Amino acid sequence: MSKIKGGPQILSSVQNALRLLKSFSTFEPTKRVGELAESLGLAKSTVSRLLSTLASEGFVIKDEKTNAYRLGLSVLTLGGIITNDLEIHKEAAPVLYKLVNDTGETAHLAILDGLDTIYIHKEECNHPVRILTHLGRRNPSYCTSSGKVLLAFSEPKIVGKVIDGGLVKHMHNTITDPGQLQGELEIIREQGFAVSTEELTEGTRSVAAPIRDYTGQVVSAITVVGPIQRMTDHKINRIAKKVMEAGNEASERLGYDERYFKRLRS
Amino acid sequence: MSKIKGGPQILSSVQNALRLLKSFSTFEPTKRVGELAESLGLAKSTVSRLLSTLASEGFVIKDEKTNAYRLGLSVLTLGGIITNDLEIHKEAAPVLYKLVNDTGETAHLAILDGLDTIYIHKEECNHPVRILTHLGRRNPSYCTSSGKVLLAFSEPKIVGKVIDGGLVKHMHNTITDPGQLQGELEIIREQGFAVSTEELTEGTRSVAAPIRDYTGQVVSAITVVGPIQRMTDHKINRIAKKVMEAGNEASERLGYDERYFKRLRS
DNA sequence: CAATTTGTTCCGCATAGGGGAACTACTGTC
DNA sequence: GACAGTAGTTCCCCTATGCGGAACAAATTG
Numbered sequence: 001m002s003k004i005k006g007g008p009q010i011l012s013s014v015q016n017a018l019r020l021l022k023s024f025s026t027f028e029p030t031k032r033v034g035e036l037a038e039s040l041g042l043a044k045s046t047v048s049r050l051l052s053t054l055a056s057e058g059f060v061i062k063d064e065k066t067n068a069y070r071l072g073l074s075v076l077t078l079g080g081i082i083t084n085d086l087e088i089h090k091e092a093a094p095v096l097y098k099l100v101n102d103t104g105e106t107a108h109l110a111i112l113d114g115l116d117t118i119y120i121h122k123e124e125c126n127h128p129v130r131i132l133t134h135l136g137r138r139n140p141s142y143c144t145s146s147g148k149v150l151l152a153f154s155e156p157k158i159v160g161k162v163i164d165g166g167l168v169k170h171m172h173n174t175i176t177d178p179g180q181l182q183g184e185l186e187i188i189r190e191q192g193f194a195v196s197t198e199e200l201t202e203g204t205r206s207v208a209a210p211i212r213d214y215t216g217q218v219v220s221a222i223t224v225v226g227p228i229q230r231m232t233d234h235k236i237n238r239i240a241k242k243v244m245e246a247g248n249e250a251s252e253r254l255g256y257d258e259r260y261f262k263r264l265r266s
Numbered sequence: 267m268s269k270i271k272g273g274p275q276i277l278s279s280v281q282n283a284l285r286l287l288k289s290f291s292t293f294e295p296t297k298r299v300g301e302l303a304e305s306l307g308l309a310k311s312t313v314s315r316l317l318s319t320l321a322s323e324g325f326v327i328k329d330e331k332t333n334a335y336r337l338g339l340s341v342l343t344l345g346g347i348i349t350n351d352l353e354i355h356k357e358a359a360p361v362l363y364k365l366v367n368d369t370g371e372t373a374h375l376a377i378l379d380g381l382d383t384i385y386i387h388k389e390e391c392n393h394p395v396r397i398l399t400h401l402g403r404r405n406p407s408y409c410t411s412s413g414k415v416l417l418a419f420s421e422p423k424i425v426g427k428v429i430d431g432g433l434v435k436h437m438h439n440t441i442t443d444p445g446q447l448q449g450e451l452e453i454i455r456e457q458g459f460a461v462s463t464e465e466l467t468e469g470t471r472s473v474a475a476p477i478r479d480y481t482g483q484v485v486s487a488i489t490v491v492g493p494i495q496r497m498t499d500h501k502i503n504r505i506a507k508k509v510m511e512a513g514n515e516a517s518e519r520l521g522y523d524e525r526y527f528k529r530l531r532s
Numbered sequence: 533c534a535a536t537t538t539g540t541t542c543c544g545c546a547t548a549g550g551g552g553a554a555c556t557a558c559t560g561t562c
Numbered sequence: 563g564a565c566a567g568t569a570g571t572t573c574c575c576c577t578a579t580g581c582g583g584a585a586c587a588a589a590t591t592g
Contacts, residue, residue, distance in 0.1 A: 009315045009572075010322060011549065013580065014283040018323040021344060029351040033539055043582050048540060049275045056276060057284040058379070067539065067589090071348040073379050073402065076386065078287060079345020080402030082337040085295035097392060113324075113339050120342065126363060136339065136346030275541075277580065279549065299570055309551045314571055333558090333570065534592090541586070548579070555572075561565090 016042060017050050021059060021071070026134060030068040079136065086120055088220055091253040092211065096123045096222065099246040103239055105226035106131060107246075110146035110208070111219065112154060113138070115162050117147040120220070131204050131225045142167055142181055143174045145196035145208035146221035152188040153210050153218035159185065173199045193240045193247075197228065205231040207240050209247035214255030222247045282308060283316050287325060287337070292400060296334040345402065354486055355387055357519040358477065362389045362488065365512040369505055371492035372397060373512075376412035376474070377485065378420060379404070381428050383413040386486070397470050397491045408433055408447055409440045409465035411474035412487035418454040419476050419484035425451065439464045459506045459513075463494065471497040473506050475513035480521030488513045 020036055037047040051069055054060040058074035083089065092109055099107045100123045109121035116138045124130065141147030142162055151159050159182070167176040173196075175181045188194045197205045208223035224243055231239065248258070286302055303313045317335055320326040324340035349355065358375055365373045366389045375387035382404045390396065407413030408428055417425050425448070433442040439462075441447045454460045463471045474489035490509055497505065514524070 009318055009549090011279050011283070011315055011319045013277050013279050013548080014316065014319045015323065017277070017280045017283065018320065018325055018340070022323065022340060024344065024347055026347055026350050029347060034537090044539070045541080045583080046581060049277055049580080050280065052275060052540090053277045053280045054284070057281065057288065059284055070351060071344055073348070073384050073386075074284070074288060075341070075344045076348050076384065076402035077404055078290065078337055078341045078402065079348075080385075080400035081290055081292055081295060082339070082342050082345075084292050084398075084400045085336060093390075094392065118339050118342065119346075120339075124359075126360065134346035134350045136342035136344070138343055275580090279579085300568090310570070311552075311572080312550060315549080318571090535590100536592095537588100537590075539586105539588080542584085544581105544583100546579105546581085547577105548581095550575105550577085550579095552575100553573085555570105557568100557570080559566100559568075561567100562563105 013050070016040065016046070017054060020047070020050055021054070021075070024071050026132075026137075030063070030070045032068050036069075083120070083135070088211070088250075088254070089121055092220070092222065092250040093121065093123075095246050095250045095253070096121060099123075099222065099224065099242060100125050102242050103224050103226075105224045105230065105239075106133070108133065108146065108223050108225065109211075110144075110150065110221045110223055112141060112147075112150045112158070115141055115158070115165055117141050117144055117150060117221075125226075127226075127230075131201070131227065133225065139200060140168070140170070143170055143196065143199035144223075145194040145206040146223040148184060148188055148194040148196065149208045149210050149221040149223075150218065152185040152194065170200050171198050171202060173197055175199065193244050195236060195240070203227055205236075207231075207236065207243050209240075209244040210251075211247050211254065212251040212256040214257075216256060219254070222250060279316070282306065282312070283320060286313070286316055287320070287341070290337050292398070292403075296329070296336045298334050302335075349386070349401070352386055354477070354516075354520070358486070358488065358516040359387065359389075361512050361516045361519070362387060365389075365488065365490065365508060366391050368508050368512075369490050369492075371490045371496065371505075372399070374399065374412065374489050374491065375477075376410075376416065376487045376489055378407060378413075378416045378424070381407055381424070381431055383407050383410055383416060383487075391492075393492075393496075397467070397493065399491065405466060406434070406436070409436055409462065410489075411460040411462035411472040412489040414450060414454055414460040414462065415474040415476050415487040415489075416484065418451040418460065436466050437464050437468060441465065459510050461502060461506070469493055469495075471502075473497075473502065473509050475506075475510040476517075477513050477520065478517040478522040480523075482522060482527045485520070488516060 033047050037044045055062050058072045060069045061072045062069050096107045106125045107123045108119045110117045110119050119137045122135050141151050163178045169176050193209045195207050205228045206223050206225040208221045210218040211220045213219045299310055299313050303310045321328050324338040326335045327338045328335050362373045372391045373389045374385045376383045376385050385403045388401050407417050429444045435442050459475045461473050471494045472489050472491040474487045476484040477486045479485045
């Protein structure tokens with residue numbers, strides 16, 4: 001039991017196992033027993049047992065030579081299932097593909113999960129110079145173009161939480177001032193797209209636009225990322241237009257009727 | 267403890283949680299407490315607790331309206347990490363992309379995990395009529411082209427295990443006779459590619475070729491899948507040639523030196 | 533060949549977690 | 563709209579499980 005007042009019942013060993021899995025990352029794809037014990041605050045013996053169990057079901061793989069553990073293929077299988085399961089995919093995938101062809105840059109579909117954005121789909125460009133991202137990648141919402149789009153069209157409460165959570169300076173262009181963020185979101189609502197230039201990652205620029213479902217709600221964002229050298233100022237408007245068109249097409253495929261909602265608003 | 271003689275220590279609650287996760291599939295992406303309790307042989311209360319714990323860490327999502335559970339985004343994140351981590355990817359991805367363009371059909375990278383094949387990479391074609399597959403998908407090795415390629419170039423012991431495990435008839439063309447399978451593997455070794463026509467899934471045909479690493483060992487298979495209407499007999503040789511070329515190129519990128527090994531063999 | 537470091541198994545105790553029952557929330561039916 | 567029926571969560575109790583620590587084993591280093 002971890003919560004105090006009779007909340008949902010949590011199994012601590014399972015929780016430990018899940019946290020252990022989550023402690024893997026793109027930057028640290030392998031981990032050892034000792035490290036994990038330390039970072040999770042558990043005894044080595046406990047971690048060892050957790051890993052054996054995880055390994056027996058294929059969630060981690062042990063390198064018998066080095067004793068290092070990495071994520072296992074079960075995880076990949078589950079990832080494939082959820083990908084298939086997400087509705088938006090089926091509709092937005094072809095749009096995304098077209099967008100990559102039109103712009104020559106990698107495109108993503110992103111949604112808000114808590115206060116972060118998550119890439120739920122990725123269509124890679126074939127430029128040799130690429131931006132390193134991956135499916136399922138979690139980024140802070142306030143310093144990515146997709147995140148800003150999603151914030152701009154979500155409840156003010158969410159934006160408040162993001163601000164309360166702290167606007168950490170990841171790069172020289174990161175927005176750290178709450179007022180400035182609010183202003184930016186207002187602009188995004190007006191112009192219908194967001195741009196982010198070196199706010200999270202050095203040398204990258206991204207453009208994003210909203211995707212709406214049949215209720216008119218913004219459910220995800222479509223975004224294009226590339227190195228700033230290719231995403232130049234005078235190309236950015238053309239790209240933004242393409243991204244918005246793609247967003248609109250995806251929205252229509254999800255049953256969004258723009259004219260109906262425009263009439264409502266007026 | 268699940269194993270009898272002092273094997274690795276297994277945490278039953280964790281094992282239950284992992285098996286629960288694995289019981290989701292493309293065909294049943296949502297599950298309810300009752301179903302899971304039955305299929306796992308656990309009490310409803312137990313399953314309920316497991317799900318609460320999994321949900322609290324984002325491994326499953328509960329639909330509050332219907333009480334159905336589906337896989338959560340944590341799973342997607344982990345899937346992205348492992349994808350990034352697999353070496354073969356970086357080298358084979360562009361080759362795969364080219365193959366899709368050349369053949370117009372969806373291509374995969376597959377490896378052997380235990381006695382099954384797993385798709386570790388997928389590059390989709392843009393035909394409106396597509397074969398439903400997904401990343402991480404697990405298939406029996408003896409009735410897919412990629413599986414047969416991997417078996418053909420793996421230790422005889424593995425093939426023995428597959429045969430001992432039983433050759434289940436999934437489709438009218440499934441190979442169920444051990445001798446016939448051995449013969450087929452021999453042919454694959456000679457010609458350098460495998461074809462599978464409606465051996466696992468109705469209406470589909472696939473072609474696969476091996477990928478070797480710098481040690482000369484076959485580490486994965488590259489494969490193209492499509493509906494039989496498009497994968498006609500008179501096109502199949504052209505496709506097989508393309509797949510083999512792609513396999514060779516990927517092998518070279520992994521440091522395989524064909525000439526060196528040819529000299530060794532002679 | 534010690535010495536050190538790292539991972540696994542053993543051990544014993546406290547407690548977490550399993551099953552079943554009770555409770556609660558929905559569904560659908562007449 | 564009341565009532566039966568179903569499905570999920572919480573409670574309770576008891577046992578087995580899973581935790582930490584220590585001992586053990588294996589690998590690495592000087």
